[in-house]
Amino acid sequence: MEYRSVRGMEDMLPQDAWIWRELETKARKALESSGYSEIRTPILEDTAVFVRGIGETTDIVSKEMFTFLDRKERSLTMRPEGTAPIVRAYIEHALLSISPVSRLYYVGPMFRAERPQKGRLRQFHQIGVEVIGSSSPFADVEVIAQIDGMLKLFGLKDFNIKLNSLGCKDDKAAFAKKLKEYLGEKSSALCDDCKSRMDKNVLRVLDCKNDSCKEVVKGAPNVLECLCDGCKNHFEKVKTNLKALNIRFEEAKNLVRGLDYYTGTVFEVTHSALGGQDAIGAGGRYDNLVRQMGGADVGAVGYALGIERLIIALKAQGALPCEENVVYIATLGDEAKLKGMHLAADIKEEIKLDNMVVLTDIGETSFKSQLRSADKNKAKIVIMIGDDELKEGKVIIKDMSGKEPQATIDMGAIIEEVRKMLC
Numbered sequence: 001m002e003y004r005s006v007r008g009m010e011d012m013l014p015q016d017a018w019i020w021r022e023l024e025t026k027a028r029k030a031l032e033s034s035g036y037s038e039i040r041t042p043i044l045e046d047t048a049v050f051v052r053g054i055g056e057t058t059d060i061v062s063k064e065m066f067t068f069l070d071r072k073e074r075s076l077t078m079r080p081e082g083t084a085p086i087v088r089a090y091i092e093h094a095l096l097s098i099s100p101v102s103r104l105y106y107v108g109p110m111f112r113a114e115r116p117q118k119g120r121l122r123q124f125h126q127i128g129v130e131v132i133g134s135s136s137p138f139a140d141v142e143v144i145a146q147i148d149g150m151l152k153l154f155g156l157k158d159f160n161i162k163l164n165s166l167g168c169k170d171d172k173a174a175f176a177k178k179l180k181e182y183l184g185e186k187s188s189a190l191c192d193d194c195k196s197r198m199d200k201n202v203l204r205v206l207d208c209k210n211d212s213c214k215e216v217v218k219g220a221p222n223v224l225e226c227l228c229d230g231c232k233n234h235f236e237k238v239k240t241n242l243k244a245l246n247i248r249f250e251e252a253k254n255l256v257r258g259l260d261y262y263t264g265t266v267f268e269v270t271h272s273a274l275g276g277q278d279a280i281g282a283g284g285r286y287d288n289l290v291r292q293m294g295g296a297d298v299g300a301v302g303y304a305l306g307i308e309r310l311i312i313a314l315k316a317q318g319a320l321p322c323e324e325n326v327v328y329i330a331t332l333g334d335e336a337k338l339k340g341m342h343l344a345a346d347i348k349e350e351i352k353l354d355n356m357v358v359l360t361d362i363g364e365t366s367f368k369s370q371l372r373s374a375d376k377n378k379a380k381i382v383i384m385i386g387d388d389e390l391k392e393g394k395v396i397i398k399d400m401s402g403k404e405p406q407a408t409i410d411m412g413a414i415i416e417e418v419r420k421m422l423c
């Protein structure tokens with residue numbers, strides 16, 4: 001084959017598109033009904049937005065960005081994540097002047113030049129949420145409850161919410177110092193990546209997957225011991241209120257996250273169906289980012305779910321959303337075709353199902369070949385209208401699963417019959 005899609009970037013084919021549409025529709029409804037508004041930022045940003053926002057020494061910025069110079073030699077980057085661009089847009093359009101707290105959501109593609117494997121792509125998609133303008137622990141509780149509720153709404157079971165706190169900027173710096181001292185004595189047991197992380201981004205040693213590093217990290221100091229009173233209090237309130245809402249979580253002292261902007265609460269949602277890349281979603285508080293990027297001193301918290309990973313987990317669990325309900329109207333002759341079009345409009349008007357598709361055949365072929373086409377289109381129901389049926393005011397209805405026998409019924413009864421057969 002001469003042309004193929006770029007490595008790690010997948011086509012979304014018509015047979016899978018319904019899953020995406022279904023998940024996105026559910027997510028949008030859930031978010032909008034909780035007061036979140038959609039924001040769409042461009043795919044390309046000035047590279048500085050990410051270097052400043054995510055941090056120069058992070059894996060994302062140092063190794064994984066698709067960065068290039070445009071015709072005027074400006075450095076542009078395809079967004080590897082949504083938070084930094086949203087903060088850029090929040091400042092640029094003075095969203096703080098519109099409301100003290102902005103509840104924003106986004107759905108779209110992100111790009112990271114990682115080594116592709118199951119659940120790890122170079123173009124992947126996120127559903128994300130950012131609450132900007134609140135430092136309250138209740139904002140953390142709100143977004144964690146939201147991710148929990150959203151996953152349950154999708155029908156996902158057996159996911160784990162891991163929770164930690166990194167403390168404020170000073171706490172983080174104090175912990176990094178303590179950790180460096182501890183690791184300094186054991187550096188010979190660390191992998192090469194972690195040896196260089198010791199200077200650049202020591203916290204990341206804590207979530208290295210290398211066995212020898214994991215062993216070293218077992219005895220590492222606990223970040224919670226370095227929290228100031230304010231951060232300790234904040235974290236306690238988050239935990240107490242999550243428990244009060246019956247949201248299950250586990251504390252994970254080594255959860256640090258791979259982006260520098262996090263301070264305070266961090267969390268990750270994992271699922272065993274994913275293997276090595278087990279995070280379906282993740283997020284946390286980033287109280288310094290808005291100010292650091294030139295805006296006001298406001299607190300913020302958010303998360304992003306990886307849609308491809310979510311679909312892997314839902315598939316593994318047999319919990320994909322109900323497939324599209326395709327109703328296929330097969331007709332013979334011009335008069336029947338016109339009748340079929342009227343009927344299609346009536347079905348859509350009367351049966352308001354988000355996942356219903358009504359197809360009318362526009363060819364001049366036999367019923368047999370129209371049934372083949374209905375089968376290819378994964379039709380659940382075929383309605384057949386020919387000359388005889390027209391004359392008698394009847395239609396033939398066929399359940400393509402074969403559970404119900406084919407039947408000839410009055411035209412007036414067809415909508416109720418279709419309604420009964422769809423899910």
Ligand code: HAM
Nearest residue numbers: 081083119120121124279280281282283302303304306
């Ligand atoms: P992240 O942990 O880098 O956080 O990504 C969030 C989710 O995106 C991951 O848990 C995973 O499901 C998915 N993901 C990340 N990389 C890939 C990949 N290469 N292939 C497939 N899926 C992937 C963020 O992006 C933060 N912006 C989240 C956030 C929002 N924090 C605060 N607000």
